[in-house]
Amino acid sequence: MEKWCIGLMLAVLAGTAQACEKVTIAEMGWSSASVVAHIDQYVLEHGFGCEVELVDGDTLPTAVSMLTQGFPDIAPEYWLGSMKTAINKAVMDQRLRYAGDTLSDGGEEGFWVPAYLVEKHPELATIDGVIKHAKLFRPDEDASPTFHNCPSGWNCQVSGANLFKALQLEQAGFELVEAASGTLLADSISSAYQEQRGWLGVYWAPTAVLGEYPMVKVDFGSGIDEKHFQDCISRSICNEAQPTMYPPTPVLTLTTGSFAEREPAAFTYLEQRSYSNPQMNQLLAWMERNQASSEQASRYFLETNPELWQAWLPAEVADALRASFN
DSSP states (O other): OHHHHHHHHHHHHHHHSOOOOOEEEEEOSSHHHHHHHHHHHHHHHHHHOOOEEEEEOOHHHHHHHHHHHOOSSEEEEEETTSSHHHHHHHHHTTSEEEEEESBTTOBEEEEEEEHHHHHHOGGGGBHHHHHHTGGGGOSSTTSOOEEEEOOTTSHHHHHHHHHHHHTTTTTTTOEEEEOSSHHHHHHHHHHHHHHTOOOOEEEEESOHHHHHSOEEEOBOSSOOOHHHIIIIITSSOOTTOOOOOOOOBOEEEEEEHHHHHHOHHHHHHHHHOOBOHHHHHHHHHHHHHTTOOHHHHHHHHHHHOHHHHGGGSOHHHHHHHHHHTO
8 A cells, every 4th residue: 555655646746747848958068068958868767757868068069059050959058158149140030049047157267376275365265365375375385386377278278377467476486387188187175185284376166176175266456357358368469468357257158049948838848947156066076085976976966965956956856856766
């Protein structure tokens, strides 16, 4: 009798999920985008009754395919800096649609220092405090204070070097050191944490590194001058670099217009769901610590954060999702 009641309850809950047609989702090649794609797949399948296929994607080819072929239906983590003009026109023509902000904070870059240093010296949350305490950033007693920049050829290597100049860090005694690779840049943060010493450099979110090692973004006291950042700081030739914080990059969910019309309930879910960078950092750190796949990380997120995702969904869909965990 008990098994029959449970089966009936699950059947009723499953029946509340709205059936929908086949949906295709682009799974991009970086960790956060892959996890978000798997979360969306699970929610659409188990909450809305969709048949979902994940397809390989990347920023530029996925956008071109959606523009020209109407495929795939969803790009769940689209960094708007690429093809912005063409996509905005397609949105105006209703061939494409913007759903919600995948990352509520946007893609985030900056100069960072370890949180444990800021706890001891709160002024290190500002660039004036960093310069005042430059000696804290020496890797050893005989070395100059070090500024860790991105590897050569990366966009953040250019912006990091220009802001290093704009903030007059060389005059403050800092040596600019370019990491040989992204892995070695991450390792330098890990090593600093292990030794509880100073670290200053360029990094970005969302990443597992900032989830594993709490860091504080340094305030330049300049605000954001997006035009100067685009016209000078982000360019290899920037003769009159001025301080500006990094402008956030909008990170949105992009869908085809036909999907939004065909599946309005699923589209509304995509409008509602959003992750802060700290939330995504923590999820990526869990994924790395546990050597978990994106699919495993998506299940972990859904099973441990019901208070977050249930706010994105109608009650009956949230009930169907919870029932699916059993």
